[in-house]
Amino acid sequence: MPSLQFLPQPLTAAIVGCPFSGGQRRTGVDQGPIRLVEAGLVEQLKGLGWNVVFDGHHQFEEYNNLDDAPIGIMKNPRTVSQVNRSVAGVVMNHAKNGMLPVTLGGDHSLAMGTISGSLAVHPDACVIWIDAHADINTIETTDSGNMHGMPLSFLLGIGDKIQEFDWIKPVLKPERLVYIGLRDLDAGEKRLLREHNIKAFSMHEVDKYGIGKVVEMALDYVNPKRDLPIHLSFDVDALDPSVAPSTGTPVRGGLTFREGHYICEAIHETGLLVSLDLMEVNPSLAEAADADKTVAVGCSLVRAALGETLL
Amino acid sequence: MPSLQFLPQPLTAAIVGCPFSGGQRRTGVDQGPIRLVEAGLVEQLKGLGWNVVFDGHHQFEEYNNLDDAPIGIMKNPRTVSQVNRSVAGVVMNHAKNGMLPVTLGGDHSLAMGTISGSLAVHPDACVIWIDAHADINTIETTDSGNMHGMPLSFLLGIGDKIQEFDWIKPVLKPERLVYIGLRDLDAGEKRLLREHNIKAFSMHEVDKYGIGKVVEMALDYVNPKRDLPIHLSFDVDALDPSVAPSTGTPVRGGLTFREGHYICEAIHETGLLVSLDLMEVNPSLAEAADADKTVAVGCSLVRAALGETLL
Amino acid sequence: MPSLQFLPQPLTAAIVGCPFSGGQRRTGVDQGPIRLVEAGLVEQLKGLGWNVVFDGHHQFEEYNNLDDAPIGIMKNPRTVSQVNRSVAGVVMNHAKNGMLPVTLGGDHSLAMGTISGSLAVHPDACVIWIDAHADINTIETTDSGNMHGMPLSFLLGIGDKIQEFDWIKPVLKPERLVYIGLRDLDAGEKRLLREHNIKAFSMHEVDKYGIGKVVEMALDYVNPKRDLPIHLSFDVDALDPSVAPSTGTPVRGGLTFREGHYICEAIHETGLLVSLDLMEVNPSLAEAADADKTVAVGCSLVRAALGETLL
Ligand SMILES: [Mn+2]
Ligand SMILES: [Mn+2]
Ligand SMILES: [Mn+2]
Ligand SMILES: [Mn+2]
Ligand SMILES: [Mn+2]
Ligand SMILES: [Mn+2]
Numbered sequence: 001m002p003s004l005q006f007l008p009q010p011l012t013a014a015i016v017g018c019p020f021s022g023g024q025r026r027t028g029v030d031q032g033p034i035r036l037v038e039a040g041l042v043e044q045l046k047g048l049g050w051n052v053v054f055d056g057h058h059q060f061e062e063y064n065n066l067d068d069a070p071i072g073i074m075k076n077p078r079t080v081s082q083v084n085r086s087v088a089g090v091v092m093n094h095a096k097n098g099m100l101p102v103t104l105g106g107d108h109s110l111a112m113g114t115i116s117g118s119l120a121v122h123p124d125a126c127v128i129w130i131d132a133h134a135d136i137n138t139i140e141t142t143d144s145g146n147m148h149g150m151p152l153s154f155l156l157g158i159g160d161k162i163q164e165f166d167w168i169k170p171v172l173k174p175e176r177l178v179y180i181g182l183r184d185l186d187a188g189e190k191r192l193l194r195e196h197n198i199k200a201f202s203m204h205e206v207d208k209y210g211i212g213k214v215v216e217m218a219l220d221y222v223n224p225k226r227d228l229p230i231h232l233s234f235d236v237d238a239l240d241p242s243v244a245p246s247t248g249t250p251v252r253g254g255l256t257f258r259e260g261h262y263i264c265e266a267i268h269e270t271g272l273l274v275s276l277d278l279m280e281v282n283p284s285l286a287e288a289a290d291a292d293k294t295v296a297v298g299c300s301l302v303r304a305a306l307g308e309t310l311l
Numbered sequence: 312m313p314s315l316q317f318l319p320q321p322l323t324a325a326i327v328g329c330p331f332s333g334g335q336r337r338t339g340v341d342q343g344p345i346r347l348v349e350a351g352l353v354e355q356l357k358g359l360g361w362n363v364v365f366d367g368h369h370q371f372e373e374y375n376n377l378d379d380a381p382i383g384i385m386k387n388p389r390t391v392s393q394v395n396r397s398v399a400g401v402v403m404n405h406a407k408n409g410m411l412p413v414t415l416g417g418d419h420s421l422a423m424g425t426i427s428g429s430l431a432v433h434p435d436a437c438v439i440w441i442d443a444h445a446d447i448n449t450i451e452t453t454d455s456g457n458m459h460g461m462p463l464s465f466l467l468g469i470g471d472k473i474q475e476f477d478w479i480k481p482v483l484k485p486e487r488l489v490y491i492g493l494r495d496l497d498a499g500e501k502r503l504l505r506e507h508n509i510k511a512f513s514m515h516e517v518d519k520y521g522i523g524k525v526v527e528m529a530l531d532y533v534n535p536k537r538d539l540p541i542h543l544s545f546d547v548d549a550l551d552p553s554v555a556p557s558t559g560t561p562v563r564g565g566l567t568f569r570e571g572h573y574i575c576e577a578i579h580e581t582g583l584l585v586s587l588d589l590m591e592v593n594p595s596l597a598e599a600a601d602a603d604k605t606v607a608v609g610c611s612l613v614r615a616a617l618g619e620t621l622l
Numbered sequence: 623m624p625s626l627q628f629l630p631q632p633l634t635a636a637i638v639g640c641p642f643s644g645g646q647r648r649t650g651v652d653q654g655p656i657r658l659v660e661a662g663l664v665e666q667l668k669g670l671g672w673n674v675v676f677d678g679h680h681q682f683e684e685y686n687n688l689d690d691a692p693i694g695i696m697k698n699p700r701t702v703s704q705v706n707r708s709v710a711g712v713v714m715n716h717a718k719n720g721m722l723p724v725t726l727g728g729d730h731s732l733a734m735g736t737i738s739g740s741l742a743v744h745p746d747a748c749v750i751w752i753d754a755h756a757d758i759n760t761i762e763t764t765d766s767g768n769m770h771g772m773p774l775s776f777l778l779g780i781g782d783k784i785q786e787f788d789w790i791k792p793v794l795k796p797e798r799l800v801y802i803g804l805r806d807l808d809a810g811e812k813r814l815l816r817e818h819n820i821k822a823f824s825m826h827e828v829d830k831y832g833i834g835k836v837v838e839m840a841l842d843y844v845n846p847k848r849d850l851p852i853h854l855s856f857d858v859d860a861l862d863p864s865v866a867p868s869t870g871t872p873v874r875g876g877l878t879f880r881e882g883h884y885i886c887e888a889i890h891e892t893g894l895l896v897s898l899d900l901m902e903v904n905p906s907l908a909e910a911a912d913a914d915k916t917v918a919v920g921c922s923l924v925r926a927a928l929g930e931t932l933l
Contacts, residue, residue, distance in 0.1 A: 311513050
């Protein structure tokens with residue numbers, strides 16, 4: 001039976017299913033949470049000893065018909081903002097009630113909501129961001145205008161302020177953020193990481209030190225006394241495309257199946273997890289077997305983060 | 312020309328081909344030893360400088376028509392027992408004669424025989440067990456009743472005694488056993504490992520420390536002065552299914568091709584090997600190319616354990 | 623903008639395209655450089671901030687009709703010799719002019735020319751040879767007579783002298799050579815490595831220490847003060863066939879995609895690179911998708927060696 005330092009017993013996970021794809025252009029990522037739940041995630045977590053609360057996926061219907069002209073080149077800005085404001089409230093309430101929110105995306109713009117929500121309850125929490133991408137573009141640096149590449153700039157308070165997003169407080173300090181798995185950054189993003197002195201372990205460091213040492217160094221940086229709550233935001237595209245092919249922006253040279261699971265296992269072992277995102281599973285981007293494989297990996301990453309061990 | 316501390320020169324390997332599948336339910340694993348030999352294993356070992364004794368595969372015909380009702384839910388208990396008693400004798404005789412038995416399975420229940428046989432001659436030998444599974448279920452804990460998941464409980468003397476197996480002596484002390492590669496254990500097996508304080512390096516530790524350090528730690532534990540004989544029992548399902556697809560119980564997240572070979576190379580380098588099992592190659596479970604690949608990997612693992620080096 | 627210690631600013635790369643296949647028997651490796659350039663390599667390097675000189679591939683037409691009977695069992699010896707003599711001159715001139723020669727093979731016999739050329743200008747340069755093979759056979763040890771398995775014996779001055787190659791000076795001292803990635807050596811080659819005390823990190827060492835440590839140890843050996851120029855000779859067959867399938871002599875158990883790139887990144891980080899070979903891309907040996915994959919990997923290895931970073 002797992003136990004976590006910031007959560008009351010019996011441990012309860014709240015599944016926050018977010019079938020939302022408005023932060024990028026490829027359809028199908030909204031089916032990610034539906035497929036993860038259909039694959040048995042709720043029962044699997046119960047099998048690990050968790051209570052699980054799940055009342056169906058969020059529909060976000062009220063945001064479907066917003067007048068949503070681009071702001072600069074940002075696509076769907078008002079929809080992304082309002083959906084995330086809603087998600088932030090849901091995640092905050094679960095966290096307030098002593099539950100561990102497990103947010104299933106949907107695209108990674110949803111982290112605007114999840115991190116706003118979990119840091120409202122755990123203001124000292126650090127964020128461990130597992131991704132091929134840095135997702136830190138601002139309205140000035142984005143080339144694509146896809147907001148799933150931008151959530152961290154809002155949470156860090158970097159870049160021009162945009163009125164439609166003024167509900168997002170800059171709750172995340174750069175020294176409370178660490179990346180693992182990066183390998184495809186825009187030039188503007190590389191500059192932002194340097195300017196704001198943000199710590200990142202790219203695949204180069206994973207090769208250089210091994211995943212065991214990298215996770216240790218990442219925790220030493222962002223949580224040196226191992227006493228801060230942890231929000232883990234896991235984009236499945238951090239994994240190599242051979243492991244998780246069914247995702248919107250795959251990049252070669254990623255984490256192996258085991259490296260991805262090791263990260264989740266090691267973070268669970270800290271006993272400090274308070275919130276989890278599992279993002280960018282898009283079951284419509286690959287053949288059925290590869291989509292199934294990606295969904296299965298998504299479920300097993302969540303299980304590992306919530307305490308499944310090999311021994 | 313390899314040299315090994317406990318074996319006289321010139322080195323001689325005795326191939327013990329065991330086309331036996333009675334320890335589990337999938338047909339075809341009995342073809343494993345036949346295919347390994349057809350692939351040229353005997354000549355390959357001769358090419359490494361070994362004398363090789365091979366008089367054909369064992370047929371176990373006398374055990375085909377045993378009255379073999381389940382005991383509890385254990386399947387084929389009398390057949391498994393009698394075949395292994397026979398294998399134990401063969402392995403013991405080869406070891407007594409200064410040869411290195413290379414037992415080709417067949418399913419992993421055969422380790423009841425191989426380890427009984429080699430520890431009869433080398434009572435201080437330690438056992439290094441490479442497997443996705445712990446194969447330590449007892450009649451109380453087994454869910455499936457498949458005896459290839461149970462050999463270590465008999466060898467360790469754990470669990471209820473069963474009269475049909477009373478020829479097996481508890482020759483293996485828990486501190487002389489170490490696992491590498493585990494990733495799929497039953498709850499009862501996890502409990503047995505803890506209760507009996509058995510050392511295991513799961514894939515989590517392989518990720519955390521790297522295979523080089525894991526093999527060193529495993530040897531430091533089980534053979535701290537590097538002076539005890541080693542029985543290596545290698546289940547090909549320890550390898551990732553992408554490397555060895557043709558096996559009965561594949562599990563994702565396994566050893567890479569190189570990690571598997573590294574283990575064999577490093578154990579050979581100790582100079583302490585006295586007995587080797589290569590188990591669970593089942594050439595009928597995959598397409599021809601994948602079966603060939605698995606057979607080829609089986610042969611190259613044996614060669615690595617018997618002294619083939621890259622340089 | 624990358625900077626390198628032995629090269630003047632602005633950095634200039636000279637692409638030496640060598641569509642030559644005479645050092646081995648499989649057609650198609652002559653298409654390697656053509657496909658690498660078609661894939662956009664020139665523009666990619668410009669995008670990294672390099673000036674790039676490329677005046678078309680060398681045609682070597684004057685060597686097409688040489689009377690070229692075998693010498694011993696060496697195939698095409700006069701053609702291989704004369705083509706390499708020509709390549710040596712080209713590479714030497716580029717290096718003299720302060721440019722970094724990027725030689726695109728073609729087969730690895732071309733290293734006779736590239737290393738002769740770069741060491742004529744940088745006589746203290748060390749050679750880092752990334753390969754599944756040792757390519758060090760002499761006329762006495764070669765089984766195949768394929769000269770792409772022999773270039774290092776000529777450069778080291780090992781083996782019987784052959785008049786047709788007397789333009790090659792033994793410019794490379796054994797202590798200035800180090801291998802990474804070896805896993806398929808002839809018996810004669812293993813002996814030569816021992817006799818001449820040549821340092822090699824096989825895949826066994828990559829497994830044992832991890833690629834980060836292996837590159838550090840290789841540099842510590844061959845370039846202990848980090849003050850010598852580096853010639854990097856990269857045979858794509860060093861990579862695992864799953865990563866670079868389209869090559870003439872693939873061998874299982876090779877470098878991962880990331881390990882290959884890590885080597886190039888780490889050598890670039892030394893600031894000491896003066897010359898680069900990318901060899902043995904043969905786009906006709908695999909299906910179109912695998913050939914494209916191999917070509918893409920070839921380009922990204924070159925980019926990594928020339929300063930592309932993940933962050
Ligand atoms: Mn992301
Ligand atoms: Mn991503
Ligand atoms: Mn087994
Ligand atoms: Mn097994
Ligand atoms: Mn080569
Ligand atoms: Mn090669």
